[in-house]
Amino acid sequence: MSSISPSPLAAKDADGEQDTDWRPLVACCLATFLLLAFTTVLTVSADSIASRLGAGFSVAQWIIDVYPLALAALVMGMGTVGDRLGHRWLFLIGLVVFGIASALCATASSGGVLVAARAIQGVGGAAIFGTAVPLLTEHYRGPTRGMAFAVWGAVAGIGSTVGTIAGGAAMQFVTWRWLFAAALPIVVLALLIGVPSLSRDRHVRVRIDGVGVVLITAMMAATTFAVINAGEFGWAATGTTGAAAVSFIAVVLFVTAQRRSTHPLLPPDLFATPAFVGVLIAGFAYYFAAFAALPVLSRWLQSAAGMPPLRAALVLTIQLAAFVVVSLVFGARLHRAPRTWVLGGGTVITGLACLPGAALLWRPDWTGLIAVLVLTGIGSAIVSPVLPAVAATAAPPGRAGAAAAT
DSSP: OOOOOOOTTSOBOTTSOBOOOSHHHHHHHHHHHHHHHHHHTTTTTHHHHHHHTTOOHHHHHHHHHHHHHHHHHHHHHHHHHHHHHOHHHHHHHHHHHHHHHHHHHHTOOSHHHHHHHHHHHHHHHHHHHHHHHHHHHHHOOHHHHHHHHHHHHHHHHHHHHHHHHHHHHHHHHSOTHHHHHTHHHHHHHHHHHHHHHSOOOOOOOOOOOHHHHHHHHHHHHHHHHHHHHHHHHOTTSHHHHHHHHHHHHHHHHHHHHHHHOSSOSSOHHHHTOHHHHHHHHHHHHHHHHHHTTHHHHHHHHHHTSOOOHHHHHHHHHHHHHHHHHHHHHHHHHHTTSOHHHHHHHHHHHHHHTHHHHHHTTTSOOGGGHHHHHHHHHHHHHHHTTTHHHHHHHHSOTTOHHHHHHO
């Protein structure tokens, strides 16, 4: 009698009971692919879209920025809500909201409608992003968890770059509306896989710190708005300084509220954990160095280098190529290496990419971007698979969502 070997993602726990299969990973990967693809999908096409909708540069900027603004502002709160009400439930709701918002984007008749629909997309994306990591942590254990996060990290990197390519291709060959319409079958597929396969929530029930959620959301929204506004009007602009002031006040109130709360959103024991603090530092440094400049680089390639949208998008895929190769070859092995070396080494490599990037100020040649994109691709491929897993496992029981979202 022949036998079939189980999938490596069908791991067994210590009692010999099979507790996972590949479907939860696929559902989380599909959803994460979507939410990250739509952070970059309009990077090379927003100006053209706004023009076709009869809107100006300011609206074009908000078409790009309102989605990451909503995503960044809400992801912490969504992580906490998921800890309280259930990661599975919130993940599936986030997918539905994302799908509805994508349909609204595809049929938008004006720039204002598109901006509003993109904001709703960000709400759905925050629900997905705040729960995907805890779901993977719940479904996969031991070496299987390392493999799952390696796959998830590679898909996340692919999503960001595919979004840029798809945006350029759509503007050159079809219409931008297809970008949003294409999200609908992926949402449906993720729901069809996720609904029957994601386990009923087995998390520790925690109380929601409503004041903390409101304050952290206000802080994230104000901070993100300040950065966006500074890019358009400068750091001394009234809108920028006003948003920065709101962010500072929100931080002060948040810290005060957390010290007095009996069920804080970010409990002090999180920051007493060296591994978690290291995750925060490495995460901020690597995200900023690897991805913050991509929208600016895209516009620079089109304006200064004179590239059409698709060619500019293809240049940026150099980062994707480096990311995918390193993720596929070393992703699972990174979880067996010392965390300090992995997070520190990957962050340093990503930071080194800033050196050839700075050289573009004196020699503005697009070929100088190659080293930047290769190094950031390698560095992010090292950090990305390990970062969420370390954040989730370093958190106290019932705080995986808040920790991963942080």
